[in-house]
Amino acid sequence: MxxxxxxxxxxxxxxxxxxxxxxxxxxxxxxxxxxxxxxxxxxxxxxxxxxxxxxxxxxxxxxxxxxxxxxxxxxxxxxxxxxxxxxxxxxxxxxxxxxxxxxxxxxxxxxxxxxxxxxPQGILSHVTVFENPHSGKLMLLSDAAVNIRPNLQRKVEILRNALIVARTLGIAAPRAAVLAATEKVNYPAMPSTLDADLIARMGREGTFGDAHVAGPMALDLALSAKAAASKRFHNAVAGQADILITPDIESGNVLYKCLNTLLGLDVAGVVVGSxxxxxxxxxxxxxxxxxxxxxxxxxxxxxx
Missing domain, CATH: 3.40.50.10950 (Rossmann fold)
Known part of the structure; x- marks a missing residue:
């Protein structure tokens, strides 16, 4: 189903x-x-x-x-x-x-x-599933509860876990946005932008199978095709993300609580990887x- x-x-x-x-x-x-x-x-x-x-x-x-x-x-x-x-x-x-x-x-x-x-079958990570309040489609968010400050390899595994959940839900070719504050690599000031860029390169090389992975990407570009067009940011994930991968637990937890507290959305969340x-x-x-x-x-x- x-x-x-x-x-x-x-x-x-x-x-x-x-x-x-x-x-x-x-x-x-x-x-x-x-x-x-x-x-x-x-x-x-x-x-x-x-x-x-x-x-x-x-x-x-x-x-x-x-x-x-x-x-x-x-x-x-x-x-x-x-x-x-x-x-x-x-x-x-x-x-x-x-x-x-x-x-x-x-x-x-x-x-x-x-x-x-x-x-464990890898690392443990928390995956949240929610309905986009604008489009109604299911989206995933990770990690808001387990990995505090994941390094590059952990972020790769967090993404793998989220992809497994997405595919199990029936999203055959998930589109994943590796989030940051900007769509440009800014290292060493923003190390997460470099991690996101490297993970996106891995995606283009086929590391994650049938999936589109892009980053670094600001949240508005991941969610809004209009925002992406205004910044002339052309990518298969822009405005169509199924999965949001956050840089660390702080940003993930803040985004999670914005969903359920500020927006009043119902969410489903579990820890996977075991x-x-x-x-x-x-x-x-x-x-x-x-x-x-x-x-x-x-x-x-x-x-x-």
Whole structure:
């Protein structure tokens, strides 16, 4: 199924005969528990609650949610809860992992643990999927949550991960813009412009397969054909980008929060690069965005 809207993610995820189990570490968080119960009601996932079960039950009662049919594991400690979530995935008791009331770094540390974690398939990176508010088409943004200041090689892997997600969603020949503050190389003042230029050269040499990769490119040129024309910037990606690759986590996180806070857009985001898609919702995400993130994780997990 080609995904052309965020609603398609929910419809696709809810078609399974049995909802995949989602291990939540830790479950004692009202924002996360509310979204998980919405996903459960929609047939997207079956939550497995890991954490302080007394607190989880109190929160569920306040929300008016019935969790009596769900499996619960009482582990109030952060590290014990994330280790249990990873163990459940490793042993087939859960198909997905979601961050609850723990830090992203604590969860990813357990996932990457060399002895008891989940072997990575490259580097981990966060991919956001959203609908362009002007055209309505799906777009991807990376990385807003995991890689703080990626070097050239990490940016290449971040792009590879985003391309995999785009193709899985049905974008056969994705157009990726490697973002910077300008479309010209300005080194050493702006090192990201040189990285973007080198990645674009790799794209032209076929490193990324059937994809158009351009950079450095300012955001307006990536999104607006009119802006690109006014600057006489001619490129197959200009005004038609499917993927936005940001220079670092700061710019990625600011852009992400502009989407969901300033523009009020719903977004779906997961951490990819491991054999398990990991849902790491932001507290500022709407309940629907959290639901969409779970649906995206289900969609990716069932098509690997």
């Amino acid at each position: 080609t995904i052309t809207s965020l609603d398609d993610l929910i419809r696709s995820a809810a078609t399974a005969d049995q909802s995949p189990k989602l291990a939540i570490a830790r479950s004692g968080d009202a924002f996360v528990l509310e979204a998980a119960m919405q996903a459960y009601a929609a047939g997207v996932v079956e939550p497995v609650l890991i954490g302080d079960m007394d607190a989880t039950r109190r929160i569920a009662e306040d929300l008016g949610a019935d969790i009596s049919d769900l499996r619960g594991v009482h582990l109030p400690d952060d590290e014990a809860a994330v280790r249990e979530a990873v163990r459940m995935f490793r042993e087939g008791e859960a198909a997905l992992i979601m961050k609850g009331a723990v830090s992203t770094s604590t969860l990813l540390k357990a996932v990457l643990d060399k002895t008891n974690g989940v072997p 054999s398990v898609p990991i849902v790491v919702p932001s507290r500022g995400d709407s309940p629907r965005s959290k639901l969409l993130s779970m649906a995206l994780a289900v969609y990716l997990a069932t098509r690997e």
